Amino acid sequence: MISDNNGGLPRYCHPFHGGWDVARMALNIPESKILFVCPASCARIISLNALNYGYKDRIYVLSITEEDIVAGDYEEKTVQAALEVLATEEVRPRALIIYVSCIDAMLGNDHAFQTKRIMERYPDVNCFVLRMCPITRYSSDLPLVALQYDMYSALPEATVPKEKIVAFIGSNLPLSDDNELVRIIKENGYTPLHIGQSSSYDDFLKVRASALNICYMPFAKKACDMLKARYGTDYVPIALKHDTDYIDSAITMLCEKLSVPLPDLKKLREEALKELSEAAAICDKEVVIDTTATLFPDELRRLLDTAGFRTGRIYKDSAGAMEPDVDSGHITMPGKREYDTVDHDKISIGLVSGCFEKAEKQVPLFYDNGHWGYDELRFIARTIKERLLDVSGATEGIGPECLRHSNDSRSKPRRAPRCGATEEI
Amino acid sequence: MKGLYRVMPPIAPDYGGACEVLYELGGLVLIHDASGCTVNYVHFDEPRFGEMPSNVFCSGLTEIEAVMGDDEIVIGKAVKAAEMLKPAFIAFIGSSVPMVVGTDFKGIARLCEDRTGVPCFGFDTNGLRYYTDGASKAMLAVIKRFCEKREAETEEKNDAINLLGLIPMNYGTLAETAKVKALFKNVRSSLGFDTVLSDVRKMAGASKNVVVSAAGLASAEYMKKEYGIPYEVGVPYTREFFEGSEVCDAFALDKKDRILVIGEGVDASSLAGAIGGAASLDMFSKYPGATYRTSDEAEIAEIGQGFDVIIADPGLKELFKQKTFLSRPTVSVSGGIDPNKKF
Numbered sequence: 001m002i003s004d005n006n007g008g009l010p011r012y013c014h015p016f017h018g019g020w021d022v023a024r025m026a027l028n029i030p031e032s033k034i035l036f037v038c039p040a041s042c043a044r045i046i047s048l049n050a051l052n053y054g055y056k057d058r059i060y061v062l063s064i065t066e067e068d069i070v071a072g073d074y075e076e077k078t079v080q081a082a083l084e085v086l087a088t089e090e091v092r093p094r095a096l097i098i099y100v101s102c103i104d105a106m107l108g109n110d111h112a113f114q115t116k117r118i119m120e121r122y123p124d125v126n127c128f129v130l131r132m133c134p135i136t137r138y139s140s141d142l143p144l145v146a147l148q149y150d151m152y153s154a155l156p157e158a159t160v161p162k163e164k165i166v167a168f169i170g171s172n173l174p175l176s177d178d179n180e181l182v183r184i185i186k187e188n189g190y191t192p193l194h195i196g197q198s199s200s201y202d203d204f205l206k207v208r209a210s211a212l213n214i215c216y217m218p219f220a221k222k223a224c225d226m227l228k229a230r231y232g233t234d235y236v237p238i239a240l241k242h243d244t245d246y247i248d249s250a251i252t253m254l255c256e257k258l259s260v261p262l263p264d265l266k267k268l269r270e271e272a273l274k275e276l277s278e279a280a281a282i283c284d285k286e287v288v289i290d291t292t293a294t295l296f297p298d299e300l301r302r303l304l305d306t307a308g309f310r311t312g313r314i315y316k317d318s319a320g321a322m323e324p325d326v327d328s329g330h331i332t333m334p335g336k337r338e339y340d341t342v343d344h345d346k347i348s349i350g351l352v353s354g355c356f357e358k359a360e361k362q363v364p365l366f367y368d369n370g371h372w373g374y375d376e377l378r379f380i381a382r383t384i385k386e387r388l389l390d391v392s393g394a395t396e397g398i399g400p401e402c403l404r405h406s407n408d409s410r411s412k413p414r415r416a417p418r419c420g421a422t423e424e425i
Numbered sequence: 426m427k428g429l430y431r432v433m434p435p436i437a438p439d440y441g442g443a444c445e446v447l448y449e450l451g452g453l454v455l456i457h458d459a460s461g462c463t464v465n466y467v468h469f470d471e472p473r474f475g476e477m478p479s480n481v482f483c484s485g486l487t488e489i490e491a492v493m494g495d496d497e498i499v500i501g502k503a504v505k506a507a508e509m510l511k512p513a514f515i516a517f518i519g520s521s522v523p524m525v526v527g528t529d530f531k532g533i534a535r536l537c538e539d540r541t542g543v544p545c546f547g548f549d550t551n552g553l554r555y556y557t558d559g560a561s562k563a564m565l566a567v568i569k570r571f572c573e574k575r576e577a578e579t580e581e582k583n584d585a586i587n588l589l590g591l592i593p594m595n596y597g598t599l600a601e602t603a604k605v606k607a608l609f610k611n612v613r614s615s616l617g618f619d620t621v622l623s624d625v626r627k628m629a630g631a632s633k634n635v636v637v638s639a640a641g642l643a644s645a646e647y648m649k650k651e652y653g654i655p656y657e658v659g660v661p662y663t664r665e666f667f668e669g670s671e672v673c674d675a676f677a678l679d680k681k682d683r684i685l686v687i688g689e690g691v692d693a694s695s696l697a698g699a700i701g702g703a704a705s706l707d708m709f710s711k712y713p714g715a716t717y718r719t720s721d722e723a724e725i726a727e728i729g730q731g732f733d734v735i736i737a738d739p740g741l742k743e744l745f746k747q748k749t750f751l752s753r754p755t756v757s758v759s760g761g762i763d764p765n766k767k768f
Binding site for chain 2: 010039043047056077085134
């Protein structure tokens with residue numbers, strides 16, 4: 001791979017990043033709207049994603065011009081635009097998020113002044129600033145770390161009595177009801193809370209009242225630390241990993257924190273591994289993996305190897321920022337990228353690997369997909385089986401399947417590929 | 426409020442336009458950004474990315490590199506990649522952060538060329554201007570660098586033409602781009618689409634240039650002055666060209682002067698002329714041949730109030746709820762997405 005993480009080479013950017021951009025993540029806050037204040041180019045991908053996934057009516061863009069930058073008057077324009085948005089909305093949002101981009105980080109605007117003026121006029125609206133700054137991706141203030149931190153920092157500070165709530169921090173999607181974590185929480189009288197599941201801003205406020213937080217992604221740790229400091233809410237780090245010992249220890253940790261009985265872990269593990277082995281038995285293809293599917297690809301590979309799959313190359317990209325596995329030597333892209341052939345001996349878990357390996361089949365797994373633990377393992381087994389048994393598109397000869405899918409497992413194909421040339425990279 | 430977008434998606438930026446022009450020419454294209462700008466381009470602005478590989482990469486600019494102004498890093502990456510890829514040229518494409526810190530792209534290109542011996546370009550695109558601007562700069566630079574003057578001096582009179590400004594962003598699909606090209610005969614080069622570097626070298630031997638979008642105007646002027654090649658502006662659209670699309674309905678309407686075509690200036694004006702008596706609005710380039718010129722959402726909505734029928738990208742449809750709206754998708758606005766199809 002031509003990558004910037006090591007070797008001082010340019011970075012290859014794959015077009016598909018899972019359909020979850022920073023705006024869509026922030027819009028998990030119910031009854032919120034976003035005002036992007038940035039060069040039009042920065043807001044383009046956000047707006048088009050919003051069109052694609054049907055939430056364009058929650059996004060506004062104030063396009064910055066060269067004159068604005070030179071004159072330095074876009075701080076005032078931001079306030080005026082926000083006031084105009086709030087004045088003209090038929091149903092006033094409970095939260096107005098002002099989103100800024102890399103350029104703002106370089107110019108150093110006074111956001112506190114802006115949000116104060118807006119909230120003086122509209123005291124019923126929580127106005128705060130989030131940052132879309134990929135330029136910080138190799139700093140200590142990673143974009144996704146900053147996003148989670150800033151989102152939950154925006155909760156109005158108050159002393160709130162604790163309730164029997166367990167909040168998931170850091171995931172884009174709520175976990176499925178089949179999930180062990182959710183089952184444990186519900187069966188023991190607690191309410192699982194994921195802000196994206198609610199249509200009420202009040203549920204966002206309820207995060208302050210949660211008895212326990214689950215830090216679901218490594219990049220949410222800073223937010224969880226802050227919530228602990230402000231509201232005294234303890235948290236357990238439970239990442240979406242595929243190591244069975246880790247899954248057991250995470251479930252055990254949750255049960256201990258909630259002081260509730262432990263489920264039959266052995267049974268859960270055996271059931272999940274049995275399903276994986278069944279999938280492996282019918283899988284006659286080499287499995288390739290990348291970091292669009294999991295932040296911990298080596299763990300997934302070890303699991304699949306154990307279950308009897310034949311695994312191949314791993315493609316890592318931005319995993320370096322996420323405390324990833326680093327034990328694999330298989331981190332380079334192949335020398336050729338071909339769009340006009342299909343490798344019938346490959347099935348990919350993840351889009352980048354599917355694209356580069358020309359995998360005939362692609363398992364639509366994303367690193368944040370609403371599953372966790374043994375539920376996740378069963379989901380993988382089921383999805384691999386479904387993909388192997390689905391013959392549609394496999395014999396069309398028009399290129400790797402990955403190019404027909406966004407890696408948001410809930411989305412549909414956007415455009416079909418055509419035959420092309422071969423590129424040496 | 427001017428500059429506030431409620432409905433329209435922001436338009437494809439200048440760095441995307443520059444990359445589009447260079448995409449098929451066999452170079453190494455390096456967008457100097459953190460990754461967001463490059464993803465924007467490969468995801469939404471380049472319909473060829475999933476079909477025809479090209480060496481378009483991101484420099485991986487970091488905050489500290491930008492603050493310290495350390496251009497050596499991006500040059501080093503380009504040099505190392507060039508050793509692997511053996512590109513025909515290297516192009517450094519600017520984005521918004523390099524603009525703020527005042528990156529000297531021409532200087533970077535000069536240093537890199539000295540070091541590699543490979544022709545290098547530096548484009549001070551910044552993501553604040555529109556794609557036609559970036560495409561125009563890239564087109565002109567490539568012609569100045571690679572078009573061989575002797576072709577103009579040695580070649581006998583012929584009917585060959587160059588299409589200037591033919592890039593996929595002007596249209597809804599690659600198939601439509603090819604269809605526009607097919608409207609012309611004996612095309613020697615259509616820099617930006619279906620043209621390789623060897624075609625560019627021979628451009629000066631053509632007898633005429635045809636400008637199909639404002640991105641080609643500066644190159645046409647240059648080639649007129651430098652090689653004495655005359656140029657025409659416009660696309661010879663007909664009703665048949667739009668057969669099967671909503672635009673076709675416009676040709677059957679009675680009051681043609683109540684129709685407004687919104688899009689890229691040359692293209693929209695050509696379509697308005699083909700319909701007969703319709704008005705045109707240029708969203709991108711301030712093309713003087715268009716009836717109106719603005720990219721501001723509120724102004725576009727206001728101008729549209731004076732018309733009964735609007736032809737535009739579906740990303741603008743919500744602006745004209747009370748009007749008859751005929752959809753003409755363009756990559757430069759809705760990026761290949763159908764806004765009416767909700768997932």
